[in-house]
Amino acid sequence: MKKNWIVIAASGVILAACGDNKTDTAYNEKTTDTTTVNNSTNSNTNTNPSPTVVPEYNPPDNTRTAFQTKYPNATDVTWSPYKPYERINWEWTGWPSMDTSYHAVNYKINNRSSWSWWDRNNNWIGSSSVVEDSTMLPDPVKKTLTKNYSGYKIKSIDEENDKKRTVYEIKLEKGDALAKILVDKNGKILKKDTKA
CATH class of the missing domain: 3.10.450.360 (Nuclear Transport Factor 2; Chain: A,)
Structure with missing residues (x-):
């Protein structure tokens, strides 16, 4: 009987050690606000609809560390895989072509909404922020x-x-x-x- 309890306890320790491993899990469920920009007026008007459930994206640790080093005062940080962003005309920027292996991050610095992009090798490509004034x-x-x-x-x-x-x-x-x-x-x- 004592042997059975030892086996059960050891199994529990092994199962607990196999818990959530962030390097194996790229997406988690997270509630976030989505923002719609209305450009029909002379100033930017943001409206916040009800929160929706979207997957949370976890970039590689080296990319996250590079971002935190470059922008230590960033708040409201949300990562996503790179997707074309209509607000920026990439041909105008002169930046290199990006693909879905790159990482995008939305954040605020001094209450200013900003985006940055990082390549697959954790190199910063560029940033864009809205100037409201x-x-x-x-x-x-x-x-x-x-x-x-x-x-x-x-x-x-x-x-x-x-x-x-x-x-x-x-x-x-x-x-x-x-x-x-x-x-x-x-x-x-x-x-x-x-x-x-």
């Missing part, structure tokens, strides 16, 4: 807007960063006229689209 743009960018787009209303601003540069993708409108420009931090227009 145009007065926060660098002075050279504001001068370029005043000189070239007087009378236009700013619909949205994304700050995009990579290893080489910081640029601003700005969507503008003036009546029926739409424009999208990519401006570096020195105010130089790198790309523009008047059919945006």
Whole structure:
């Protein structure tokens, strides 16, 4: 009888040791809020529908560590596998092509909504964040807007960063006229689209 109890206890210890192993489990159920951006007004309007259940994505530990080192003050961090993100025109960024083996992370720094992308080797590709207040743009960018787009209303601003540069993708409108420009931090227009 004593032998049976020892076998049962040993089995329990072995089963407990085989519990949740995060390296083997890539997805868990998690409740998150989804955000819809309404660009029909002159400012970004966020609405938060009811929470939905979505899988939680766990990137490799080295990628998570690289992110935490680069952005130690990030809050509300949510990881996902890379998927095309319509808000950014990848051809404009000059970033390398990405595929589904890459990792995306959504987070906030100083209450500013941001995204970063990491490759399969844990290297940072770039980041994008929403600039909600145009007065926060660098002075050279504001001068370029005043000189070239007087009378236009700013619909949205994304700050995009990579290893080489910081640029601003700005969507503008003036009546029926739409424009999208990519401006570096020195105010130089790198790309523009008047059919945006």
